[in-house]
Amino acid sequence: MPNDNIRPPTINLTKEDYNNIKQVISPKPKVIKNLIFAFLVGGFICSLGQMIINFYMIYLDLPKMKAQTAGTATLIFIGALLTGLGVYDEIVKIGGAGGIVPVTGFANSMVSPALEFKREGNVFGVGGKLFTIAGPILLYGIFSSIVVGIIYLISS
Amino acid sequence: MNNKKAGNQTVVFQSPPVILSKYNIVGPKEGQGPLKDSFDVILKDTYDGEKSWEKTEAKMLETAMRGAVSKANVPLDAVDYILAGDLLNQIISSNFAARQIGLPFIGLYGACSTMALSTALGAMLVDGGYASKVLCSASSHHDTAERQYRLPTEQGNQRAMYAQWTVTGAGSIMLSDTGVGPKVTSATIGRVIDFGETDANNMGAAMAPAVADTILNHFRDLNRPPDYYDLVATGDLGMIGLQLAIEILKRSNLNITNDFTDCGVMIYSPSQDTHAGGSGCGCSAAVLTGNILDRMLSGNLKRVLLVGSGCLHSPASSLQGESMPAIGHAVSIEVSKAV
Numbered sequence: 001m002p003n004d005n006i007r008p009p010t011i012n013l014t015k016e017d018y019n020n021i022k023q024v025i026s027p028k029p030k031v032i033k034n035l036i037f038a039f040l041v042g043g044f045i046c047s048l049g050q051m052i053i054n055f056y057m058i059y060l061d062l063p064k065m066k067a068q069t070a071g072t073a074t075l076i077f078i079g080a081l082l083t084g085l086g087v088y089d090e091i092v093k094i095g096g097a098g099g100i101v102p103v104t105g106f107a108n109s110m111v112s113p114a115l116e117f118k119r120e121g122n123v124f125g126v127g128g129k130l131f132t133i134a135g136p137i138l139l140y141g142i143f144s145s146i147v148v149g150i151i152y153l154i155s156s
Numbered sequence: 157m158n159n160k161k162a163g164n165q166t167v168v169f170q171s172p173p174v175i176l177s178k179y180n181i182v183g184p185k186e187g188q189g190p191l192k193d194s195f196d197v198i199l200k201d202t203y204d205g206e207k208s209w210e211k212t213e214a215k216m217l218e219t220a221m222r223g224a225v226s227k228a229n230v231p232l233d234a235v236d237y238i239l240a241g242d243l244l245n246q247i248i249s250s251n252f253a254a255r256q257i258g259l260p261f262i263g264l265y266g267a268c269s270t271m272a273l274s275t276a277l278g279a280m281l282v283d284g285g286y287a288s289k290v291l292c293s294a295s296s297h298h299d300t301a302e303r304q305y306r307l308p309t310e311q312g313n314q315r316a317m318y319a320q321w322t323v324t325g326a327g328s329i330m331l332s333d334t335g336v337g338p339k340v341t342s343a344t345i346g347r348v349i350d351f352g353e354t355d356a357n358n359m360g361a362a363m364a365p366a367v368a369d370t371i372l373n374h375f376r377d378l379n380r381p382p383d384y385y386d387l388v389a390t391g392d393l394g395m396i397g398l399q400l401a402i403e404i405l406k407r408s409n410l411n412i413t414n415d416f417t418d419c420g421v422m423i424y425s426p427s428q429d430t431h432a433g434g435s436g437c438g439c440s441a442a443v444l445t446g447n448i449l450d451r452m453l454s455g456n457l458k459r460v461l462l463v464g465s466g467c468l469h470s471p472a473s474s475l476q477g478e479s480m481p482a483i484g485h486a487v488s489i490e491v492s493k494a495v
Contacts, residue, residue: 002350002479009349009369010164010376012408018351018400022361025399027317034314083310092312099312108312116308119208133311 034096041095045102049075072103079104083111109133160283163377165344165370172339173282175489176230176289176332178445179223181216183298183324186434186442189424194446195325196223202299202324213242213297213326214252220328220441221257221293228289228330235259235330236287239278241270242295242437243322244304249295259291268363268392269346270294271327271441272464272485276343278331279487288333295326296436305356305471319357320394320420321430327441329449338452342378344486346370348468352479356469360397360432362480363465367393368404370484371463375410382412385488389448390463391440392420394432397465419443440464452491460489 053071056062062070079102082088088108092099099105113132117125131138162168179196187198197219199212206212217240225232238257240250241264254261266273274292281287299309301322307313331340349369353362367390375382393401398418405412419440420433444462451457464487469480 002352002481009347009365010372010408011365011369011404013351013365013368013404015351017407018365018404021403022353022400025403026358026361026396029317083312086310089310089312093314096314105312108310112308112310112312115310116303133307 037094038096038098040098041091042098042102045075045099045104049102075103076107079107080111083108084115106134106137109137162342163373165346165373166342166377167280167345168342168378169279169283169340171283171333172341172490173279173290173331173333174335174337174339175449176330176335176337177224177228178327178329178449179220179227180325180327180442180445181219181223182438182442185298185428186323186325186423189428191423191443191447194450195442199324202297209297209299209303210244210248213244213249213295213300214256216297216324216326217242217249217253217293217295217328218256220295220326220445221253221291224291224293224328224330228332230289230330230332232257232259235289235291237262237278237281238291238293239264239274240291240293240295241265241274243267243301249297249300250293253293253295266464266483266485267466267468268296268435268437268439269464269466269483269485270437271444272391272462272487273466275329275331275340275462275487276345276485279340279343282331282333290331291328292331293326293328294437294441296322296324296438298322298324298436301436315431316355316357318360318394318396318432320359320392320432320435321424322436323392323420323423323434323439323442325436325438325442327438327445329445338449338489338491340487341490342374342488344370344374344377346373346484346486348481348483350479350481354474354477354479356471356474356480358396359435359467359480360394361400362467362469363393363482363484364397364400365404366482367397367463367465367484368401368408370486371401371405371412371461372408372410374461374486374488382410383414385412385414385459385461386457387415387417387448387451387459388412388461388463389422389440389443390418390465390484391443392433392435393418393465394420394435396432422447449489452489455491458491462487462489
């Protein structure tokens, strides 16, 4: 905590006043516009995934479960490729959560640190930093699935 | 004894050091901005042939230093000190640039206020008689700052509307005890001020009180009227921080009626989609050594107050819930009537 027992600043302003003028001046996020773009971008990625799955089922004769797995893998590939080409961050800039939440966003969160830290070497660079963003997602994803599993076990 | 000090925080130079030369180098995005004609070198890409952005930044800073030396037309050995700083951990860009030049080096950290800080300290060294030629520099690189302070550069995210864009740029000036040119006439060293901002993306709001405080102290210490300067340029509060600083100064009864702007606002045009404008040590360094000194040399500006603003947090302190302390340093640069 900052020390308040020092010579006060020369400016004539309390912290409360400052918070008030900050509220007035700071730009508000464009919630409606962001919501619409997130819906469109996220919806497009998911529709694309569905198209890929349908393609695998109809043209490659895969059973539904396998087609879904293959479709997910294809989306991950596309997300990783677009990250490597430097396009995916531009998509998320427009689409926000619509680009982050689908599995392509997860691919982006794995590939971008790999690209970023390869200059620091394969072990402490890529190896050490690969999960900087995906790590928390995996940790708490797996943790919550364990919790749900225990609840399911007890309740059944 | 203490006859060069005025008021609480200001020093007035008795024989004001001369800005003998200036040199800057910027990245491609800055080279597309409204100030593109004021830059000595504009890089075509952010790597400039190096393997990493850190190497690029160190090389840019070295280029800026060497450029200022050669434009000043003095031998390298005549330079007494290099004063430089940047944003990276352990100020590596400055250290590595100084390694390549091999002159006595004082590394500084003032976050984005570094250019004003190095100029203020360089002027103190020269006016104090401890040096005859001092090289004052600062640099920043968008991608090195991004990967250190925020996320991997290719990681997709939506930046807040009040976030600023770190400038890729380096600038250097040569201060001298003799010669002709704009003079550094006084400097106000700021205090660290923290108004409790915790959002690390809202640096303008964190820095505005510190900058306003330094400006207010500067005017009070020197008893100067609000219209003394042709230009007051903060570096770099961004659009939001600038509005906040103006509002704070109004409430403190200082209405600066002349041109009052911000280096971060000047360096990009709104169409470049940087949100609140530029930031980083390189921003005020490139704008001072470019547009501002150009306008002073051409006679369009006579008196300028550059107020460097620095946000003194780290990613670790922000994650630990600390608010962001900030600082502002002011240097006044004036063209004497004889020139």
